[in-house]
Each structure stands twice: as C-alpha cells, then as structure tokens.
Amino acid sequence: MLRTTKILIAAFAATIILTGQALAHAHLKSSTPAADSTVKQSPGEIDLTFSEGLNLKFSGVTVTGPGKAAVKTGNPMLMNGDSTLMIPVTDKLASGKYTVEWRVLSTDGHKTNGSYSFTIAP
Numbered sequence: 001m002l003r004t005t006k007i008l009i010a011a012f013a014a015t016i017i018l019t020g021q022a023l024a025h026a027h028l029k030s031s032t033p034a035a036d037s038t039v040k041q042s043p044g045e046i047d048l049t050f051s052e053g054l055n056l057k058f059s060g061v062t063v064t065g066p067g068k069a070a071v072k073t074g075n076p077m078l079m080n081g082d083s084t085l086m087i088p089v090t091d092k093l094a095s096g097k098y099t100v101e102w103r104v105l106s107t108d109g110h111k112t113n114g115s116y117s118f119t120i121a122p
C-alpha cells in the first residue's frame with residue numbers, strides 16, 4: 001500500500017514536470033511600440049506578438065499613461081495566425097510614459113499576463 005502510494009506520487013510529480021515542459025504558454029515575444037522604447041509619435045495601435053495563438057475572448061490589455069490615467073483603446077483583434085493581438089489606439093497620446101498590462105488566454109488553455117512600458121518623446 002505504502003509502496004503503491006509512493007509510486008503514484010512519483011508518477012504524478014513526473015507528469016507535472018513533463019507537462020510543464022511540453023506545453024509552452026503564450027509568452028510575449030515582441031511588441032510595437034517595443035518594450036522600454038521611446039517613440040516620437042503617438043502610436044495608432046499597439047501590437048503584441050505572442051509565442052502561441054490566443055483566444056480573443058479572454059485576451060486584452062489595459063493601457064495607462066502619465067499619472068496612471070487610463071488610455072481609451074478600441075476592440076482588440078487577432079492577426080498573424082492568432083498570435084498577434086492588435087489594439088487600436090484612437091486617441092492621440094501625449095508625451096510621457098505608458099504602461100501596457102496584458103493578460104491572455106492561449107489556445108492551449110493557459111492564462112498568462114505581464115506588463116511593459118514605452119515612452120512617447122516630448
């Protein structure tokens with residue numbers, strides 16, 4: 001009985017480790033504007049490219065500007081084989097530092113999130 005339990009625990013642990021390696025979650029590969037970059041003009045859109053396809057329904061971003069002010073964004077769209085999340089920015093953004101907080105659900109059913117900043121030059 002005890003031996004069986006040990007074997008089961010070992011098998012369970014191995015499954016977790018192997019599953020973790022086999023399934024790649026959606027990681028942010030690149031973005032426009034790029035992370036930590038300074039751009040000269042207000043971007044018309046924000047593009048986030050991930051390592052995996054996304055589920056649009058459960059993916060989105062929150063953009064905040066100088067003074068933590070929320071930036072109005074349009075409805076996100078998927079491009080590039082569903083791995084690029086495109087968020088229209090309709091307002092002209094003033095100079096300053098902006099933070100993009102993203103949370104996505106990849107097609108393998110895993111949620112990931114993160115954030116990065118870019119700056120619009122004066």
Ligand SMILES: [Cu+2]
Nearest residue numbers: 023024025110
């Ligand atoms: Cu995953």
